[in-house]
Amino acid sequence: MTERQVPIRAMVVDDETPGRLNLRYALAGFPEWQLLAECSSAEQARAQWAVSPCDVAFLDIQMPGESGLKLARELSALAHPPVIVFVTAYERYAVEAFEAHALDYLLKPFDDERLAQTLARASSMLALRQGSYAEVLRRSLEAIETPASSYLDRITVRSVGAIESVDLGDIHFLSASGNYVSLHLEHRIVLHRATLSHMATLLDPRTFIRVHRSYLVRRQQMQQLRVTGDGTYALTLRNGSQVAVSSRYVDAVRAVLTLS
Incomplete structure (x- = not known):
């Protein structure tokens, strides 16, 4: 991959003046970034884009008239949309939804370290705009606005310089890794930024069934349950893996094995 030429051109869209000023002053500390415009509405951002498209758009979510999500949907329809970073004061549960779909965000108020992380991720994703990013962005925005009663059929995983859509049908089990989960596929493990809960x-x-605080397992993968100690259990999967089962979930595991 060739190294990107600077500067990275950015646009801030926020109906509140303090929000725009905060990002202006924060971005001033990163010389490779150029702030092209500060817009107070989606309409103003649309006009600005027509004159001078940007590489990265920082969008406030809650704005009068058109929300940042609505503007992001419009931008995602472009052949080469900007990398989208949502700037939000949403509750944590809503932010986790962004993480599950690899949509980056800044949670107000943010500090310099968190901004630096976001800028690094945005920079690494710019190379994807010519290929997979537009499609991934469209899918992610559709998923983020899907009613809560609907479940995922794929997970969008982002890493440095790459983005991948993992089909749920390819995942044998998930394990907790702090603020990440490991997606265990047939021949590899993919790390995804989200909590197991x-x-x-x-x-x-x-x-998928919860068998332990650290494991979610595909029901079709469950093969054998055995006792490993006083109140401890192990579940053998059809792919040969073994995962711990806690006493809290052992009855549910037995029920699945009995019915399978």
Whole structure:
């Protein structure tokens, strides 16, 4: 991959003056970034884009008239949309939804370290705009606005310089790794930025079952349960893996094995 030429051109869209000023002053500390425009509405941002498209758009979500999500949907329809970073004061549960779909965000108020992380991610994603980013952005925006009663059928995973859509049908089990989850596929493991507890709310319980605070397992992968100690259990999967089962979930695991 060739190294990107600077500057990275940015646009800030926020109906509140303090929000625009905060990002202006914060971005001034990063010489490779150029702030092209500060817009107070989606309409103003649309006009600015027609004159001078940007590389990265920082969009406030809650704005009078058109929301940042609505503007993002419009930008996602472009052949080469900007990398989208949502700037939000949303509650944490809503922010986790962004993480599950690899949409980056800044949670107000943010500090210099968090901004630097976001800028680094945005910079690494610019190379994807010519290929997969537009499609991934469209899918992610559709998913983020799907009613809560619907479950994921794929997970969008972002890493440095790459973005991947993982089909739920390819995942054997998920394990907790701090603020990340490991997606265990047939021949590899993919690290995804989300908590296991949040992923449990996004996956169909008819397909995945919680067997431990650290594991979610595909029901079809469950093969054998055995006792490993006083109140401890291990579940053998059809792919040969073994995961711990806690006493809290052992009855549910036995029920699945009995019916399978």
